Amino acid sequence: MNFELLTQLLVNGIIVGTLYGVVAMCFVLIYKSTQIVNFAQGEFLLIGAWTCWALLVKFELPFYIGFPITLVFMLIFGILLQMVVLRPMIGEPIISVIMVTIGLSMFFQSLMSWMFGGYAKSYPQVFETQSINILGLQIQTAYVMSLVISVVIMIGFYYFFKHSKMGLAMRATAFNQQVAQSLGISVKKVFAASWAISALVSAMAGVVVGMVNGVSSALSFFGIKVFPVVILGGLDSIVGAIVGGLIIGVLENLAEFFDSQWLHLGNMYTIAPFYALVIILMIKPYGLFGTKDIERI
Amino acid sequence: MASAHSRMRCGEFRTTYQQDMTIFPTPLSRRTAVGAIIFLLLAPSFLSPYLLNLGIQIGYYGIAALGLNIVVGFTGQISLGHAAFFGFGAFASAWINNTTGIPVFFCIPLAGAMTMAVGLIVGIPAGRIKGLYLAIATLASQFILEDFFSRADWFTGGAYGAMANPFSVFGFEFNNDQRYWYVVLFYVVAMFLLGTNLLRTRDGRAFVAVRDHYLSAEIMGINLNKYRILSFGISSFYAGVGGALFAHYLGFVSAEGFTILLSIQFLGMIIIGGMGSVMGSLMGTAFMVLLPEVMEAGVHLVGSNTPGLTQALAYIKEMSIGLAIILFLIFEPDGLAHRWKMIKAYWKLYPFSY
Numbered sequence: 001m002n003f004e005l006l007t008q009l010l011v012n013g014i015i016v017g018t019l020y021g022v023v024a025m026c027f028v029l030i031y032k033s034t035q036i037v038n039f040a041q042g043e044f045l046l047i048g049a050w051t052c053w054a055l056l057v058k059f060e061l062p063f064y065i066g067f068p069i070t071l072v073f074m075l076i077f078g079i080l081l082q083m084v085v086l087r088p089m090i091g092e093p094i095i096s097v098i099m100v101t102i103g104l105s106m107f108f109q110s111l112m113s114w115m116f117g118g119y120a121k122s123y124p125q126v127f128e129t130q131s132i133n134i135l136g137l138q139i140q141t142a143y144v145m146s147l148v149i150s151v152v153i154m155i156g157f158y159y160f161f162k163h164s165k166m167g168l169a170m171r172a173t174a175f176n177q178q179v180a181q182s183l184g185i186s187v188k189k190v191f192a193a194s195w196a197i198s199a200l201v202s203a204m205a206g207v208v209v210g211m212v213n214g215v216s217s218a219l220s221f222f223g224i225k226v227f228p229v230v231i232l233g234g235l236d237s238i239v240g241a242i243v244g245g246l247i248i249g250v251l252e253n254l255a256e257f258f259d260s261q262w263l264h265l266g267n268m269y270t271i272a273p274f275y276a277l278v279i280i281l282m283i284k285p286y287g288l289f290g291t292k293d294i295e296r297i
Numbered sequence: 298m299a300s301a302h303s304r305m306r307c308g309e310f311r312t313t314y315q316q317d318m319t320i321f322p323t324p325l326s327r328r329t330a331v332g333a334i335i336f337l338l339l340a341p342s343f344l345s346p347y348l349l350n351l352g353i354q355i356g357y358y359g360i361a362a363l364g365l366n367i368v369v370g371f372t373g374q375i376s377l378g379h380a381a382f383f384g385f386g387a388f389a390s391a392w393i394n395n396t397t398g399i400p401v402f403f404c405i406p407l408a409g410a411m412t413m414a415v416g417l418i419v420g421i422p423a424g425r426i427k428g429l430y431l432a433i434a435t436l437a438s439q440f441i442l443e444d445f446f447s448r449a450d451w452f453t454g455g456a457y458g459a460m461a462n463p464f465s466v467f468g469f470e471f472n473n474d475q476r477y478w479y480v481v482l483f484y485v486v487a488m489f490l491l492g493t494n495l496l497r498t499r500d501g502r503a504f505v506a507v508r509d510h511y512l513s514a515e516i517m518g519i520n521l522n523k524y525r526i527l528s529f530g531i532s533s534f535y536a537g538v539g540g541a542l543f544a545h546y547l548g549f550v551s552a553e554g555f556t557i558l559l560s561i562q563f564l565g566m567i568i569i570g571g572m573g574s575v576m577g578s579l580m581g582t583a584f585m586v587l588l589p590e591v592m593e594a595g596v597h598l599v600g601s602n603t604p605g606l607t608q609a610l611a612y613i614k615e616m617s618i619g620l621a622i623i624l625f626l627i628f629e630p631d632g633l634a635h636r637w638k639m640i641k642a643y644w645k646l647y648p649f650s651y
Contacts, residue, residue, distance in 0.1 A: 037429055037432070085623060085627070088627045089626070089627070092626070092630060094375070094428050094429060094432075095369060095373075095375050095568075095572070096568075096626050096630055098375065098429075098432055099564055099565070099568055099622055099626060100622070100623055100626045100627075102561050102564070102619075102622070103565075103619045103620070103621075103622035103623040103626070104619065104623060105619070106558075106561060106615060106616070106618060106619030106622070107615075107616050107619030107620055107623065108619075109615075110611075110612040110613075110615035110616045110619070111612070111616055113612050114609045114612035114613070114616070224436070224440075224557075227433045227436060227437070228437075231430070231433055235429070235430075265448070267444060267447070267448075270440075270444075271440060271441065271444045274437040274440045274441055275437075275441065277433065277434070277437045278422065278434060278437050278438070278441070281422055281425075281426055281430060281433075281434050281437075282422060282425070285425065285426050285430055
C-alpha cells in the first residue's frame with residue numbers, strides 16, 4: 001500500500017471531481033430548463049479554452065483581459081446556438097434532439113481541430129509558482145484556482161436560483177413550461193439564458209483544465225464523462241451533479257490506484273466510470289437525487 | 298383495369314388487408330425492384346473499381362444501418378453503441394474462421410448470431426430503462442466494448458488487429474471488388490427482404506406499437522421487456538453480419554475503427570435516410586458514404602488555389618457529416634425517404650394536382 005500516492009490521488013480526485021461537478025451542473029441546467037440533453041457540453045469547454053488560448057497567445061493579451069473577453073464571447077455564442085439550432089428542435093422527439101447536439105459536437109470538434117491543429121498546446125504561464133505545498137502534498141496552483149473557482153460558481157448558482165428573478169423564472173420553467181408562460185415568463189429568454197450560462201461556465205472550466213493539461217481535443221471528453229456523473233446524481237438535480245461529480249472524480253482515481261497497485265489491467269481510469277454508470281442504471285435509474293418519472297395515460 | 302394497375306396509382310384503392318401488407322404495391326414497383334437487382338448484377342462488368350468499392354461500402358454499412366433503424370426507427374429505443382456491435386461482428390467472424398477453421402461462408406451468419414447474443418445481453422437494461430437513460434447506457438456499452446476490443450488479445454489480436462480470410466465457396470475465392478460485389482449484393486437483398494418481412498409479422502407490428510405508445514402497447518398485451526430486448530438482439534444481428542462482411546472485404550480488422558464516431562455516423566445514416574423506413578436506411582447510407590467523397594472532390598477542385606485546405610480534408614469531412622445531420626434534422630426531419638414520397642405524391646396527380 002502506497003499511502004502517499006493514495007492521498008495524492010484522492011486529492012486529485014476531489015479537485016477533478018469538483019470540475020466534473022461544475023460541468024455536470026451546466027449540463028443539468030440545460031436539461032432542467034429546456035429538456036435537451038446536451039452532447040456538445042464538452043465542446044463548450046473546448047471552444048472556451050481555445051478562444052482564451054488564442055487571445056492569450058496569438059493576440060498576447062494579459063490573462064485578466066483575455067479571460068473576460070472569452071466569457072463574453074461564450075455568452076453570445078450560447079445564445080446564438082440556442083436561437084439558430086436548438087429553437088427549431090422544440091417539440092421534436094428525443095432522438096432528434098440528441099442527434100442535433102451530437103451533430104454540433106462533431107462539427108465543433110473538427111472545426112476546432114482544423115483551426116488550432118490536433119496537438120495539445122500549453123497555456124502561457126499565468127501564475128508565478130507552478131505548484132504549492134499544502135500539508136505535505138504538492139498541488140498545482142491552477143488546481144487550487146480551479147477548486148476556488150468551482151466553489152465560487154457553485155455558490156453563485158445557489159444564489160442565482162434562490163434569489164434572482166431570472167433564476168426563479170428558470171425554476172418555474174423547469175417545473176412547468178405552460179404554467180410559467182401563462183404567468184408572464186418569457187420561455188424563449190429562459191432557454192437562451194440557460195444556454196448562455198451553461199456555455200459561459202463550461203468555458204471557465206475549460207480554461208482551468210487547459211491551464212493544467214494544455215488544450216487539445218481531449219478536453220471534449222469531459223462532455224462524455226459528464227454522463228456517469230449526471231446519471232449518478234440524477235439528471236435533473238443540481239445538487240446531484242455536484243455530489244456525482246465528486247464521487248466519480250474520486251472513483252476514477254481510486255480505480256487508477258487499485259489498478260496500478262494490484263490489477264494491472266490498464267485504462268481503468270477512463271473505463272471505470274462507465275461500469276459504474278451501467279450498475280447505477282440497473283439499480284437506481286433515476287440517480288441519487290433525480291425525480292422519478294411517473295406517467296399517466 | 299390492368300393497364301391502370303401497371304402504372305403508379307393516383308389514390309388509395311386498397312380494399313383488403315392483403316393489399317395493405319404487400320411489399321410491392323403496384324406491378325411497376327415490383328418490376329423496378331427486379332430491374333434494379335438485374336442492373337446491380339451486371340454492374341461489376343462496367344463500373345470502375347472506385348465505384349464498386351463505394352457500392353460495397355454502401356452495402357455492408359447499409360445492412361448495419363437497417364439494424365439500427367429496426368431498434369431506433371421502429372422500436373423507438375435509442376442506441377449510441379451500434380459501431381461496437383458492428384466491430385464485434387467483424388472480430389467474431391475473423392475469430393471463428395481463424396480458430397475453428399469453419400469456412401467464411403458460414404462464419405458470417407455465425408458472427409451475426411454471436412453478435413446477437415451480445416446484443417441481447419446489452420439489451421437487458423433496455424427492458425428497464427428508456428429514452429435518454431437508455432441512450433446513455435448504450436453510450437457506456439460502446440466504451441466498454443471498445444475497451445474490451447483493445448484488451449482481449451485472444452479475440453481481437455489486441456493492438457495488432459486480426460486477419461480475416463477472403464470469402465470463398467468450394468475453393469473459389471471472392472478476393473477482388475468485382476467478385477465481392479456479389480457477396481455483398483446477396484446479403485443486402487436477403488437482409489433487406491428479411492427486414493421488410495419482419496415488419497409485417499406480429500413481432501414487427503409489436504415493435505411499432507412499443508415505439509408509438511409503450512404503455513398502450515403493454516395494456517394491449519405486448520410484453521414490453523421481451524420486445525425491447527428482442528429488437529436490440531435483431532439489430533445486433535444485422536450489425537454483426539454487416540461487420541463480418543466488412544472484415545472479409547478488408548481482410549484485416551483493427552480495434553481503432555469502431556469508435557463512437559462510427560456509431561454517430563450510423564445514427565446519421567438513419568436520420569438522413571428516414572427513421573422507420575427500410576429503404577430509407579439504404580438511401581441514408583448512400584448519402585453518408587458519398588458525402589465525404591463529394592467533399593474530397595470539392596476540396597481538390599478548389600484546393601489548388603487555397604493552401605491548407607487539402608491538409609484539413611479529414612476535418613472537413615467530419616464537419617460536413619455533423620453539419621448534414623444538423624441541417625437534415627432542422628429542415629427535413631423525416632429524411633430522404635419522406636422527400637422521395639413527396640416527389641412521388643407530386644407526380645401521382647401530375648397535371649391536376651389540386
